[in-house]
Amino acid sequence: xxxxxxxxxxxxxxxxxxxxxxxxxxxxxxxxxxxxxxxxxxxxxxxxxxxxxxxxxxxxxxxxxxxxxxxxxxxxxxxxxxxxxxxxxxxxxxxxxxxxxxxxxxxxxxxxxxxxxxxxxxxxxxxxxxxxxxxxxxxxxxxxxxxxxxxxxxxxxxxxxxxxxxxxxxxxxxxxxxxx
Amino acid sequence: xxxxxxxxxxxxxxxxxxxxxxxxxxxxxxxxxxxxxxxxxxxxxxxxxxxxxxxxxxxxxxxxxxxxxxxxxxxxxxxxxxxxxxxxxxxxxxxxxxxxxxxxxxxxxxxxxxxxxxxxxxxxxxxxxxxxxxxxxxxxxxxxxxxxxxxxxxxxxxxxxxxxxxxxxxxxxxxxxxxxxxxxxxxxxxxxxxxxxxxxxxxxxxxxxxxxxxxxxxxxxxxxxxxxxxxxxxxxxxxxxxxxxxxxxxxxxxxxxxxxxxxxxxxxxxxxxxxxxxxxxxxxxxxxxxxxxxxxxxxxxxxxxxxxxxxxxxxxxxxxxxxxxxxxxxxxxxxxxxxxxxxxxxxxxxxxxxxxxxxxxxxxxxxxxxxxxxxxxxxxxxxxxxxxxxxxx
Numbered sequence: 001x002x003x004x005x006x007x008x009x010x011x012x013x014x015x016x017x018x019x020x021x022x023x024x025x026x027x028x029x030x031x032x033x034x035x036x037x038x039x040x041x042x043x044x045x046x047x048x049x050x051x052x053x054x055x056x057x058x059x060x061x062x063x064x065x066x067x068x069x070x071x072x073x074x075x076x077x078x079x080x081x082x083x084x085x086x087x088x089x090x091x092x093x094x095x096x097x098x099x100x101x102x103x104x105x106x107x108x109x110x111x112x113x114x115x116x117x118x119x120x121x122x123x124x125x126x127x128x129x130x131x132x133x134x135x136x137x138x139x140x141x142x143x144x145x146x147x148x149x150x151x152x153x154x155x156x157x158x159x160x161x162x163x164x165x166x167x168x169x170x171x172x173x174x175x176x177x178x179x180x
Numbered sequence: 181x182x183x184x185x186x187x188x189x190x191x192x193x194x195x196x197x198x199x200x201x202x203x204x205x206x207x208x209x210x211x212x213x214x215x216x217x218x219x220x221x222x223x224x225x226x227x228x229x230x231x232x233x234x235x236x237x238x239x240x241x242x243x244x245x246x247x248x249x250x251x252x253x254x255x256x257x258x259x260x261x262x263x264x265x266x267x268x269x270x271x272x273x274x275x276x277x278x279x280x281x282x283x284x285x286x287x288x289x290x291x292x293x294x295x296x297x298x299x300x301x302x303x304x305x306x307x308x309x310x311x312x313x314x315x316x317x318x319x320x321x322x323x324x325x326x327x328x329x330x331x332x333x334x335x336x337x338x339x340x341x342x343x344x345x346x347x348x349x350x351x352x353x354x355x356x357x358x359x360x361x362x363x364x365x366x367x368x369x370x371x372x373x374x375x376x377x378x379x380x381x382x383x384x385x386x387x388x389x390x391x392x393x394x395x396x397x398x399x400x401x402x403x404x405x406x407x408x409x410x411x412x413x414x415x416x417x418x419x420x421x422x423x424x425x426x427x428x429x430x431x432x433x434x435x436x437x438x439x440x441x442x443x444x445x446x447x448x449x450x451x452x453x454x455x456x457x458x459x460x461x462x463x464x465x466x467x468x469x470x471x472x473x474x475x476x477x478x479x480x481x482x483x484x485x486x487x488x489x490x491x492x493x494x495x496x497x498x499x500x501x502x503x504x505x506x507x508x509x510x511x512x513x514x515x516x517x518x519x520x521x522x523x524x525x526x527x528x529x530x531x532x533x534x535x536x537x538x539x540x541x542x543x544x545x546x547x548x549x550x551x552x553x554x555x556x557x558x559x560x561x562x563x564x565x566x567x568x569x570x571x572x573x
Contacts, residue, residue, distance in 0.1 A: 024346060026295055027288040030277060035285065038277050040365070041357050041418050044425040080234050092440025096551055103442075104431045113427040117364035120235070123264065124365070167434065167444040174547045178535035 042112040046157030049111065053152035054133025056140035062130050063137045066119045075099070075141045085141035088162055101142030105167055107151075107159035111135045132156070228257055229324050237265030237363075240307060242328020245456045245475065251302070251502070251510035253331035255386045260393045261307050261329065264364035267413055271397040274361070276381075280419035283348030290397045293383060296338035296346075301380065301403070302509045304477045306330035306449045308406035308433045312553035314560065315544065319572040322460035326560070326572065330452075330477070332510035333394075335401045336384030341376045344419075353419040357426075358400055361415040368409045369423035370402060374447075378403050378508075381414065403508040404479030405447040406555070408433055438549035451478035451538050452557040453486055453513070453530035464568035467521035472499070476511045478532035483511040485531045490517055492525050493561075499528070507533075519564070525573060527561040 030038075042048040064073070072078050075085025087097025100110050115131045117123050126134065132151045139145045145159060230241035240261040243253055253259075260266075271290040279285040310329035313319050320326040349372065356375050360366040370379070380401040383390060390396040395412025402409045408428055423429060423445070435443040453476035458464055472490070476483045482505050487496040499513035513528070529538045541558040561573040 024296055026292040026346070027286040030279065030285050030287045034277070034287065035279055038416060039279065039418065040359075041367075041420070041424055043420070043422055044430075045422065091436060091442075092438065096436060096440070098431070098436065100431075104427075106425045106430055109425050109427055109430045112424070116367065117264065117427075120238075120264070123363050163442075166440065167442050170443055170446045170448075172443075172446065172448065172450065173536055175539040175543050176537045178531065178537060180535055 040116060042108055042115070044106040044108050044157070046108055046153055049108065049153035049156060050128045051153065052128035052132055053150050053155075054129050054131075054136055055150050056133070056136040056145060056147045058129075059133035059135070059137030059140070062126075062134050066126070067134065070120060075101075075138060084138060088142060091163065091166065099142070100138055101144055101162065103163050103166075105161055105164045107135065107139060107144075107156050107161055110138060111156060114138075226257065228259065229328060238263055240309075240329055242324050243331045244324045245327055245330075245454070246323050246459050246462065248456070248475075251332050251475070251506075251512050252386060253333055255333065255388070255391045255394065258305075258331040258333060258385075258391070258394055259307065259329045261407060262362065262393070263366055264362050266393045267362050268392065269361060269397060269413060274397055274415065276398060276415055276417065278343060278347050278417045278419075281350040281353035281421065282344075282419050283350065284346075286347050288343075290383060293338055293381060293398065296342055298336060299339055299380060300334055300336040300384070301378075301401075302332065302334045302506050303380075303401055303403045304330055304332040304508065304510050305401065305407045305410055306452075306477070306479075308408060308446075308449070308554040311452070311556050311558070311560075314541065314558060315553050315556040316550060317541070320460075321572060322462075323454060323456050323560075326460070327454045329407070332477070333385045334387070335380050335382040337380045337382035337398075337401070340379040340381055340400070343381060343417075344372075344376060347419075349419060352421045355420050355423050357416075357418040357420060357424045358409070358411040358414060359416040359418070360395070360411045361413040366408075366411060366428070367424065367426045368411060369420075369426065369429055370400075370405075370409055372419070374402065374405070402447075404449060404481075406433060406449055409447060433554055435548065435552040435554055437552060443552075446555055449477075449479035449555065450557045451480065451483070451530050451532040451536050452476070453483075453528045453538055454560045455488070455526050455528050455562060458526065458564065458570045459562055460570055460572050462570045464519060464564065464570070466568065467519050470517050470519055472515040472517050472526060474499075474513050474528050476513055476528070476530040477509065478530070478534075478536065479508060480536060481507045481533040483530050484533050484535075486511070486513040486528055487530075488513075488515045488526070488528045490524060490526055493527060496529070521566065523566050524564050525561050526564065527559055529559050 070081040071084050077083035084100045087099045087102035090097045136151045226244045226247040228241035233239045243259045276288045307329035355369050382401045398414045399412040400410050455474040457473045476486050486499040488499050489496045499515040502512035505511050544558050563573050
C-alpha cells in the first residue's frame with residue numbers, strides 16, 4: 001500500500017469515527033441577542049440579576065395593586081392562596097407556617113419567582129425595578145429589610161434570610177434496607 | 181367522578197343489565213364505519229379525578245389506578261399537575277435553547293430533536309406530593325385519590341446525554357437548569373451526573389406525540405425523580421456551576437423535619453406499592469375467589485419482591501410479579517385470594533433491587549415527623565368489612 005493511500009485511509013477512518021462520536025450537526029447557533037433575551041436564570045449567589053433597584057417604600061403601591069387581592073394586604077393569604085409572610089420561629093413547632101419570610105433560604109429566590117411567575121394572571125409583566133421593589137416589600141412584611149433599604153443586584157443576595165441555614169442534604173434512605 | 185371511582189366489582193352487574201336491553205336484531209345491524217382517530221367505547225367511563233378550584237390552572241388530576249390493567253397508563257388518563265395551566269404550543273414555532281457552560285450553544289426545534297438517535301423507555305412519573313394525606317392519617321377514600329398522582333408511560337425521545345455530548349460540556353458544568361414555556365416558566369435544577377445518566381428529552385408518549393398536559397411538544401423525563409423536575413413544554417437548558425435555588429427546589433418540594441430543619445434536593449421517589457383491587461370504595465359481592473392486584477415502583481431501580489398480607493399483617497405471601505420488571509417503572513403484582521367473608525385487612529409491601537424495604541406509616545412518622553408530607557411512601561392498608569365494603573384504614 002502506498003504511503004499516500006495509507007494516510008488517506010487513516011484520515012477517512014478518523015473522520016468516520018469523529019462523525020459517529022457525537023456530532024450530528026443539527027439545530028442552529030443562537031445569536032447573542034437570542035441568548036440575552038432568553039436567559040432569565042437567577043442564582044442564589046445573585047448571578048443573573050439584572051440592573052435596576054427598588055425599596056419596600058416603592059414596592060407597597062405595586063403590591064397593593066398587583067399582589068394584594070390574592071396574597072392579602074399584609075401577606076396573610078386569601079382563600080386558596082397561602083400566606084407569603086409571617087410564621088417566623090414556627091418551623092419546629094406543632095403548627096409550622098412556611099412563608100417567604102419564615103422559610104425561603106435565599107432572597108434571590110423571591111426575586112426569581114416573582115419575576116418569572118407573578119402576578120399569577122400576568123406573569124412576566126413586572127419590570128426589573130418593580131420586581132426589586134415588590135421583593136423588598138414582601139421581605140419588609142417580616143422585618144427582614146427596612147422600609148427604605150434599596151435592593152439591587154449587589155445588595156439582594158446579601159440579605160440574610162431567617163431560615164438560610166435551615167436546610168440539610170438528602171440523608172435517605174432513612175428507613176430499613178436489607179443487607180446483601 | 182364519584183360514580184367512576186365506585187365502579188369496582190359492581191361493574192359485572194351493570195353489564196348484565198345492558199345485555200337484557202339489547203334489541204331483537206342483536207348482532208345483525210351494521211356497525212360504525214372506519215374513522216381516523218379512535219375513541220374508547222361509550223360504555224367506558226373511567227376518568228381522572230380533580231377538585232374544582234378557584235385557580236383551575238394550578239392543580240392536579242389523579243389517574244384511576246383502580247381501573248388500570250398492566251403497567252401502561254393511557255396517555256389520556258396520565259395524571260396531571262400544572263402550576264399555571266396547559267399552554268397550547270405550535271411545534272413549528274417552538275425551540276429549545278441549550279446554553280451556558282457548553283462548547284457549542286444550540287437552538288433545536290422538534291424536527292431537529294427527532295433526527296437525533298432515539299430511545300423508547302418505560303418509566304413512571306410520580307408527583308412528590310402523591311399519598312401526602314396518608315402521612316397525616318387522613319387518607320382519601322379510594323386509591324385514585326390517595327395514590328393517583330403516579331402514572332407510567334413509554335416515553336420516546338433523545339437522551340439528554342446525547343444532546344449534552346452534542347453541545348460539549350465545559351468542566352464547570354455541574355448543574356443544569358431546565359425551564360418550561362408555561363406561563364410561570366417552571367424551572368428546576370438537575371445535577372449533571374443525573375442528566376448524563378438516564379434523562380430523556382421526550383417528544384413521544386405511548387406511541388404518539390406527547391399530550392398537551394404532558395408537555396407537548398417536548399418534555400424532560402427524569403426517571404425515578406419527583407415529577408416536578410420532569411419539566412414540561414421544555415424550552416431551555418442552562419448548564420451552570422450551581423443550582424439556581426428556584427422556588428420549587430429551595431422551598432416548594434423540601435421536607436420539613438420535626439427539629440425545624442428541612443431536607444433539600446430530595447429528588448428520588450422511594451419504593452412504593454399499593455393494592456388497586458380490591459381497594460377503597462369498591463365492594464366484594466360475597467365470599468369466594470378474588471385476584472388481588474396492585475402496582476409497585478421504585479425510583480432507585482427494579483422492583484425485586486412484593487409481599488401481600490390478607491390477615492391484618494400477621495402473615496405475608498410473595499405476590500406474582502408480571503414480567504418485564506423494568507427499572508423505574510410500574511411492576512404489576514397479583515395474588516390469588518379466597519375471601520372467607522370475615523372482616524380483615526389487605527396490604528402490600530415491596531423491596532427494590534437495592535434491598536430498600538417499603539416502610540410502614542409509623543416507621544416514616546418516627547423518622548420524619550408529620551410535616552414531611554412530600555415523598556411519603558408508607559405501606560397502604562385497606563379494610564374489608566363483613567358486608568364486602570372496602571375502605572381506608
